[in-house]
Amino acid sequence: MSLTDDMHAQGRSAAAAPDGSAMLRRVGLFVLSAIIFxxxxxxxxxxLAISFGRKxxxxxxxxxxTLENYQRFFVGVLWPDEVTFLYxxxxxxxxxxxxxxxxxxxxxxxxxxxxxxxxxxxxxALWLVFIMASLSLSEVFIVMGWDxxxxxxxxxxxxxxxxxxxxxxKDTGYFQTLRDWGLxxxxxxxxxxxxxxxxxxxxxxxxxxxxxxxxxxxxxxxPALAEAxxxxxxxxxxxxxxxxxxxxxxxxxxxxxxxxxxxxxTYVTVTVFAxxxxxxxxxxxxxxxxxANLNAPFGAAQAVMLLVAAGVCLYxxxxxxxxxxxx
Amino acid sequence: xxxxxxxxxxKSFGNTRAVEPTDLTFARGELTALLGPSGCGKTxxxxxxxxxxxxxxxxxxxxxxxxxxxxxxxxxxxxxxQSFALFPHYSVRENVAYSxxxxxxxxxxxxxxxxxxLETVQLGGFGDRRIGELSGGQRQRVAIxxxxxxxxxxxxxxxxxxxxxxxxxxxxxVELRLLQQRLGIxxxxxxxxxxxxxxxxxxxxxxxxxxxxxxAQPQEVYHRPxxxxxxxxxxxxxxxxxxxxxxxxxxxxxxxxxxxxxxSGSPVRVAIRPERACIDDxxxxxxxxxxxxxxxxxxxxxxxxLQSDIGPxxxxxxxxxxxxxxxTGDETTVRLPPDALQIFPRAEAA
Numbered sequence: 001m002s003l004t005d006d007m008h009a010q011g012r013s014a015a016a017a018p019d020g021s022a023m024l025r026r027v028g029l030f031v032l033s034a035i036i037f038x039x040x041x042x043x044x045x046x047x048l049a050i051s052f053g054r055k056x057x058x059x060x061x062x063x064x065x066t067l068e069n070y071q072r073f074f075v076g077v078l079w080p081d082e083v084t085f086l087y088x089x090x091x092x093x094x095x096x097x098x099x100x101x102x103x104x105x106x107x108x109x110x111x112x113x114x115x116x117x118x119x120x121x122x123x124x125a126l127w128l129v130f131i132m133a134s135l136s137l138s139e140v141f142i143v144m145g146w147d148x149x150x151x152x153x154x155x156x157x158x159x160x161x162x163x164x165x166x167x168x169x170k171d172t173g174y175f176q177t178l179r180d181w182g183l184x185x186x187x188x189x190x191x192x193x194x195x196x197x198x199x200x201x202x203x204x205x206x207x208x209x210x211x212x213x214x215x216x217x218x219x220x221x222x223p224a225l226a227e228a229x230x231x232x233x234x235x236x237x238x239x240x241x242x243x244x245x246x247x248x249x250x251x252x253x254x255x256x257x258x259x260x261x262x263x264x265x266t267y268v269t270v271t272v273f274a275x276x277x278x279x280x281x282x283x284x285x286x287x288x289x290x291x292a293n294l295n296a297p298f299g300a301a302q303a304v305m306l307l308v309a310a311g312v313c314l315y316x317x318x319x320x321x322x323x324x325x326x327x
Numbered sequence: 328x329x330x331x332x333x334x335x336x337x338k339s340f341g342n343t344r345a346v347e348p349t350d351l352t353f354a355r356g357e358l359t360a361l362l363g364p365s366g367c368g369k370t371x372x373x374x375x376x377x378x379x380x381x382x383x384x385x386x387x388x389x390x391x392x393x394x395x396x397x398x399x400x401x402x403x404x405x406x407x408x409q410s411f412a413l414f415p416h417y418s419v420r421e422n423v424a425y426s427x428x429x430x431x432x433x434x435x436x437x438x439x440x441x442x443x444x445l446e447t448v449q450l451g452g453f454g455d456r457r458i459g460e461l462s463g464g465q466r467q468r469v470a471i472x473x474x475x476x477x478x479x480x481x482x483x484x485x486x487x488x489x490x491x492x493x494x495x496x497x498x499x500x501v502e503l504r505l506l507q508q509r510l511g512i513x514x515x516x517x518x519x520x521x522x523x524x525x526x527x528x529x530x531x532x533x534x535x536x537x538x539x540x541x542x543a544q545p546q547e548v549y550h551r552p553x554x555x556x557x558x559x560x561x562x563x564x565x566x567x568x569x570x571x572x573x574x575x576x577x578x579x580x581x582x583x584x585x586x587x588x589x590x591s592g593s594p595v596r597v598a599i600r601p602e603r604a605c606i607d608d609x610x611x612x613x614x615x616x617x618x619x620x621x622x623x624x625x626x627x628x629x630x631x632x633l634q635s636d637i638g639p640x641x642x643x644x645x646x647x648x649x650x651x652x653x654x655t656g657d658e659t660t661v662r663l664p665p666d667a668l669q670i671f672p673r674a675e676a677a
Contacts, residue, residue, distance in 0.1 A: 232405075232473070233403050
């Protein structure tokens with residue numbers, strides 16, 4: 001073989017090699033797309049498709065294309081004779097609990113995380129490992145713990161009674177205030193069922209996430225910023241208001257939004273701690289799909305509406321983010 | 328007097344003493360440079376003056392008022408930080424107006440004053456810009472304008488030039504000095520750059536290991552250093568260790584005549600600035616044979632690195648100055664005039 005032939009042969013094999021890797025890339029892309037489709041798009045597509053299905057009275061449901069389920073979600077099952085907002089109200093409670101719990105989690109995690117960033121490196125690492133470890137606890141496990149802690153017979157109410165705190169509350173008149181807030185029965189304080197217990201547990205559930213999400217932003221703040229403000233006459237609160245909070249505005253908002261969307265789907269906590277008339281869309285979805293109603297199409301429609309609501313919130317957050325960055 | 332007076336001020340972090348008990352007086356309208364190597368305690372001292380650190384002991388007085396326990400936000404000493412610490416979420420104008428707006432001044436009036444200050448630091452028209460849009464030098468000017476906005480009685484600067492490139496640093500040193508002289512404000516600058524301190528300061532406080540080594544005017548610190556550390560830290564110097572005996576210092580086998588007085592047999596360190604050593608044929612004391620090891624021509628300066636019986640010696644000639652023309656390997660004689668020798672006591676190695 002001449003030198004020229006050899007070079008041509010090398011050129012051909014070099015040209016063939018990219019073809020092979022391109023083929024491999026295409027196959028990889030196809031497999032990845034198939035996985036995403038099967039595990040992400042298909043389930044959502046199925047839920048969307050089922051949401052247009054029809055419930056057969058006394059039986060299951062059939063594939064169809066009806067907007068009745070969405071109509072029911074907005075104006076109730078009795079429409080047009082009567083308009084009820086039960087399902088919108090459930091969505092409202094989803095928002096109510098998720099907004100307050102995410103705010104409580106972020107607002108309590110913020111000072112803690114600020115303090116955490118001021119600790120030594122090893123202490124910070126220890127705390128972060130501890131907080132990360134707490135993420136391994138499932139919602140069911142956490143709710144069980146709080147259920148025991150807040151139960152009327154063995155938890156905090158019993159402690160209140162045994163220590164005389166209940167009597168003190170009665171003597172000082174605060175007991176009546178607690179009763180007005182639904183946190184006491186005629187005999188003792190009670191936390192189940194209550195908004196307080198629901199929000200407390202939901203906040204507890206996402207609190208480690210709040211710390212972990214806020215930590216990077218807070219640890220990046222230059223301590224000289226606060227010191228500079230102090231030398232210019234700013235007291236502690238003015239520094240927080242005018243320097244620290246604006247500097248972490250976006251991470252703060254992003255964290256709250258993320259926790260809020262996460263909490264929209266909380267199911268076990270609401271089932272255990274919220275009053276039945278304050279159950280959320282997540283609970284209603286379960287009741288429709290797996291519970292007593294066996295109305296999968298309507299449950300699917302509720303799930304789609306919950307997803308849409310979360311999507312709208314994320315989009316609004318994105319708009320806010322862009323506007324803030326543009327400023 | 329309205330000056331700032333530190334009396335016995337010290338600071339410890341746990342078992343580590345960052346600043347030894349220090350007495351200092353900063354006269355009104357004077358610019359003082361706290362100069363020393365990293366970790367010498369100069370920034371800690373400045374932070375105690377600003378109220379950002381509490382002294383472990385001692386008192387700080389401004390005029391007749393004891394401000395030792397006064398928190399930073401009530402002292403309102405303008406301070407420029409090493410990182411400038413400009414607020415990224417505010418515009419340039421809002422940064423400069425910060426102390427005024429939080430102090431209750433109407434926004435429009437505060438912004439007007441901020442614009443005037445920006446003019447003072449030659450940044451007129453930059454008010455609406457974001458901090459991220461400014462260069463290092465512009466940021467420094469904003470930091471200066473912001474610190475001056477509250478018309479502080481004392482102006483503090485912590486390594487204000489360290490983030491700037493060499494050329495800009497030189498320009499800003501002159502600008503800052505001119506601005507300080509125009510405003511007549513008591514100013515304290517922390518720096519590890521002796522050139523910066525020499526350029527700007529009325530008075531230099533040289534620090535080492537938390538201790539004040541010398542307080543003097545720049546020229547005095549250079550020409551009459553209090554000890555070997557100062558001689559070494561400020562400018563360049565040749566050092567030789569020896570023993571003092573009868574008006575001379577014995578360095579190895581060579582006797583160097585010196586004008587200082589020490590007890591006979593005392594271990595001493597001899598220092599001489601490179602520009603005070605000579606390579607010439609003039610008769611006189613302290614002539615030592617040497618060989619040229621390296622010649623460095625820096626344009627305005629020409630340095631001869633020599634090896635002699637008492638150790639390496641650097642001799643420096645300014646451009647235009649009459650000096651020898653030597654090359655590497657040449658044999659010559661170096662003269663160390665007795666009046667140019669600075670003799671310091673030396674602790675003997677254990």
